[in-house]
Amino acid sequence: MRAKLTVGTVVAAGIALLLCAPPLAAHHAFAAEFDANKPVHFADATVTKVEFINPHSWIHVDVKMPDGTVENWAVEAGSPNILLRRGVTRDTLKVGQKIVVDGYQSKDGTHRANGRDLTLPNGQKLFLGSSGTGAPYEVQRPGVDTVKP
Amino acid sequence: MGDRFGIRRSAPAGVLGLVCLAAIAIQGQTPAASTKSTAAKAAPAKSTGDAKAGNPPRTPWGDPDLQGTWFVLAEVPLERSAANAGKEFLTDQEVAAADEKKGLNPGRNARSGDKSQDVSGAYNAVFNSVLKTGKRTSMIIDPPDGKIPPLAPGAKAPANLFGGPAAPGGNDNPETIAQSPRCLGVPMPFLPLNTLFAQGTVMQVVQSPKSMAIYMEDDHAGGGNRVIFMDGRPHAPAKLKLYLGDSRGHWEGNALVVETTNFSQGFRGSNIETYKMTERFTRADANTLRREITFDDPKTWTKPWTVVIEMGRAPSDRHMIFDSACHEGNYGMTGILVGSRREEQAAGKK
Numbered sequence: 308m309r310a311k312l313t314v315g316t317v318v319a320a321g322i323a324l325l326l327c328a329p330p331l332a333a334h335h336a337f338a339a340e341f342d343a344n345k346p347v348h349f350a351d352a353t354v355t356k357v358e359f360i361n362p363h364s365w366i367h368v369d370v371k372m373p374d375g376t377v378e379n380w381a382v383e384a385g386s387p388n389i390l391l392r393r394g395v396t397r398d399t400l401k402v403g404q405k406i407v408v409d410g411y412q413s414k415d416g417t418h419r420a421n422g423r424d425l426t427l428p429n430g431q432k433l434f435l436g437s438s439g440t441g442a443p444y445e446v447q448r449p450g451v452d453t454v455k456p
Numbered sequence: 457m458g459d460r461f462g463i464r465r466s467a468p469a470g471v472l473g474l475v476c477l478a479a480i481a482i483q484g485q486t487p488a489a490s491t492k493s494t495a496a497k498a499a500p501a502k503s504t505g506d507a508k509a510g511n512p513p514r515t516p517w518g519d520p521d522l523q524g525t526w527f528v529l530a531e532v533p534l535e536r537s538a539a540n541a542g543k544e545f546l547t548d549q550e551v552a553a554a555d556e557k558k559g560l561n562p563g564r565n566a567r568s569g570d571k572s573q574d575v576s577g578a579y580n581a582v583f584n585s586v587l588k589t590g591k592r593t594s595m596i597i598d599p600p601d602g603k604i605p606p607l608a609p610g611a612k613a614p615a616n617l618f619g620g621p622a623a624p625g626g627n628d629n630p631e632t633i634a635q636s637p638r639c640l641g642v643p644m645p646f647l648p649l650n651t652l653f654a655q656g657t658v659m660q661v662v663q664s665p666k667s668m669a670i671y672m673e674d675d676h677a678g679g680g681n682r683v684i685f686m687d688g689r690p691h692a693p694a695k696l697k698l699y700l701g702d703s704r705g706h707w708e709g710n711a712l713v714v715e716t717t718n719f720s721q722g723f724r725g726s727n728i729e730t731y732k733m734t735e736r737f738t739r740a741d742a743n744t745l746r747r748e749i750t751f752d753d754p755k756t757w758t759k760p761w762t763v764v765i766e767m768g769r770a771p772s773d774r775h776m777i778f779d780s781a782c783h784e785g786n787y788g789m790t791g792i793l794v795g796s797r798r799e800e801q802a803a804g805k806k
Binding site for chain 2: 315336337338340342343344346350355358360361362363364365381383385386387388389390393394410412413414415416418420421422423424426432433434435442443444445446447448449450451452
């Protein structure tokens with residue numbers, strides 16, 4: 308099955324990280340669940356189901372493979388409460404919508420991945436600037452909560 | 457697809473949970489007690505109370521009204537940094553500069569050449585909450601230096617602030633995986649130590665004359681529900697240990713003072729037999745709930761220490777409180793266990 312995958316290169320933006328990113332909090336044992344040696348890049352993924360559930364959201368997608376077959380994958384993302392307060396609703400990400408997924412496959416080789424980068428086909432980050440621009444008590448981050456000027 | 461979203465199901469479930477809690481809490485109250493103000497006969501508030509809380513909103517039965525959904529609206533570190541030594545509050549300019557820096561931080565959108573870090577930092581930064589900077593330089597208000605007092609002789613430094621990491625090799629066993637991924641519920645004292653994931657930042661208070669219920673939202677850890685009895689009953693026997701402890705409250709003027717003991721696990725390495733947590737809930741003003749917590753354990757710290765957490769109202773219905781139930785959707789737990797077995801199998805082949 309792995310031979311069918313479009314295995315892409317994960318782009319390193321170490322400069323940005325070195326400049327300003329704090330150490331990432333260990334929120335969940337992703338390293339135990341997903342394999343750093345199995346990066347996946349789905350350039351043509353179509354949303355089939357969205358689960359905004361605790362403790363992590365799951366976005367299910369049909370992925371068109373290079374040989375024309377279609378595989379259904381489940382992509383793990385963050386918890387839903389913050390998204391909901393930012394104005395992301397059940398209508399924000401709809402069945403049939405095209406997205407691009409960059410992540411890492413699960414260690415057991417099933418069709419699950421963590422959603423390292425979820426973007427729209429135009430390159431915009433998924434959920435960015437959805438219907439609101441973040442809660443008023445939060446810092447607005449260009450490129451995260453609002454589209455970059 | 458709509459019914460697969462958590463929103464429709466979980467928000468009513470959370471409300472139902474609180475209603476159930478309130479119903480439990482109200483059980484046993486007498487009609488006479490329900491109409492009598494307990495505040496009127498209480499002793500004056502101690503000096504730690506807020507002067508502005510002199511005339512708080514009141515419940516129909518006359519107690520100060522602490523109810524509502526309360527949010528931590530600003531980020532304040534637990535301990536004061538060396539850079540802020542001797543300074544209790546930041547200036548407006550310093551707050552603005554800190555927020556500007558936060559706004560430029562890509563957070564989880566940053567990419568690394570280190571794949572293991574890339575895996576650990578999964579998902580976009582939009583899933584994180586970056587609170588504005590608070591003016592306080594530390595949650596700790598006593599000791600005045602904003603630092604946790606030195607450990608008592610023989611006490612051990614805490615291994616982990618959040619109630620215990622996975623034991624070595626612990627990811628292959630559901631009993632030894634860290635507490636949070638197991639959805640076991642929030643550990644006390646429910647401090648806003650990890651605001652990026654809204655952990656310790658949202659709670660709902662429901663009151664009755666003889667008890668108070670607090671629902672602590674934490675969608676990742678499973679949340680928590682406390683019931684604080686204010687009817688004068690004694691603490692449970694010392695041998696009875698509870699995850700959230702055993703809370704008893706009474707009014708001192710306009711402050712609800714809550715003493716919690718009988719914990720089944722300590723906080724920052726405290727000894728569960730001698731550890732006591734005392735909270736003072738007051739309404740600092742119409743839109744602010746002030747929660748002071750004093751941590752006391754002579755076997756762990758050389759003296760008690762106190763934090764203050766100020767919580768406010770969120771601006772709209774969008775900022776409602778959400779249900780924290782998470783066992784049902786915890787597919788990651790299975791993934792962690794399976795992943796760990798794959799690692800073991802791979803190691804065995806070598």
